Amino acid sequence: MLDFYDKRLQQLNTLIEITGIINSSLDTSVIRKKVIEAATRLLDTEAGSLLLLDQKTGELFFEVALGEKGDKLKPVRLQKGVGIAGWVAQHGKPVITNDASSEPRFFKGADNISGFITKNMVCVPVRTKEKIIGVLQAINKNNGVFEYDDMVILYAFANQVAIAIENARLYQDSITDGLTGLFHHKYFELRLKEELDRSKRYKHPLTLIMIDIDFFKKVNDTYGHLAGDKVLEGIAALLKENTRLSDIVARYGGEEFAVVLPHISYKNALIVGERLRKSVEDTDFQGVRVTISIGMGYFNGDNIDFAYKEFVDLTDKALYKAKNSGRNNVTLIECK
Missing domain, CATH: 3.30.450.40 (GAF domain)
Known part of the structure; x- marks a missing residue:
């Protein structure tokens, strides 16, 4: 007993x-x-x-x-x-x-x-x-x-x-986008700031990626908003499939996405960016085909004064260059 x-x-x-x-x-x-x-x-x-x-x-x-x-x-x-x-x-x-x-x-x-x-x-x-x-x-x-x-x-x-x-x-x-299931902008900002602080503290590299769907308005105008939503959902799934669990993937707003890659070299960051671009280019989203332009900002962890806004502006500049270089390409700018 x-x-x-x-x-x-x-x-x-x-x-x-x-x-x-x-x-x-x-x-x-x-x-x-x-x-x-x-x-x-x-x-x-x-x-x-x-x-x-x-x-x-x-x-x-x-x-x-x-x-x-x-x-x-x-x-x-x-x-x-x-x-x-x-x-x-x-x-x-x-x-x-x-x-x-x-x-x-x-x-x-x-x-x-x-x-x-x-x-x-x-x-x-x-x-x-x-x-x-x-x-x-x-x-x-x-x-x-x-x-x-x-x-x-x-x-x-x-x-x-x-x-x-x-x-x-x-x-x-409360922290994810209802359509794509990715983190939303506000939570993404919080995590990016945390990762940037960690990068500066431990001197490890950090990459920020910004992604824009090329001519997405034309998709909505031609196929309708439901088809546009399917494209957004499909690209979100591809971003998750082609990144690591430790990476932070978010819907940045509208047809823009963002990804944070901690602990990754300059060379490997470019490989990831190209893999993401190619995966979208090669995918048929229920009869709709699109491409993406990718801007990447790379920080090696050395500049302790490098700020969050500078990182975002740097990456945004890279995205602008990608879009103005014919779109459907990857541009990376390193923090000096």
Whole structure:
């Protein structure tokens, strides 16, 4: 009996500790990864997964899957009502089973794709005040079987997860552009100032890129504003795909974008700029083709008096030169 209570006390202490860690972050990707790590640790399981609802299609997709062969589940999508996860998402009620193979609601498709064998599991809804946003699963208990208290603990944890995800989403909405999902101008200014201060303090290089879509007004006039929006969304996606996680990508305003590249050499900065230009030139945006002009400002970190406004003006000058040199090209100016 003492072992049982010791185990539950340990779980509750872990729940409190992990909840604090999750709520300390506003990065949705960090939160989601920590959620699964926490769930498997909390209930001592072989695997775990967080499935979120696609608000457009109503399907569940594996946002994070931890455990052997979990990466193979990324393409899997489940309709509401399909499988235990789909049933929980549809009905908003938790499910616990210690014999998955004999559970009528169990969907074998995920195991068939991944090669994983689900023996037992507990699945609970992840619910905000307004709606269910996904489900949280703990799979294959390492020692023994799942008990009712395991479900209660995971359910309590899922409630905290929902709050953390919602808070992070609200924060992300407050700093990103609604159309492209990139950082908006105000937040970009803040981050650029931070990176410039860091560059001067540690003497590392910093590059600022400004991008303008060539003749974008003609796109709107010829194809309409919906087509123009698709172009903006497509270019935003290309900028994200062709930069590093550490880079800062923003919609600067209208048809202009901006990128900050920390810790990058003069030569490599030019390579990035050309890669961005070429990726847009080579892309068909649902029947619309465009090019971009790119201005780049390069700071080597040595001039401690180099100011934010100077950096922006320098890069803007480079963009002006690119546009006045036939467009669809890259111009880089180094801070002297």
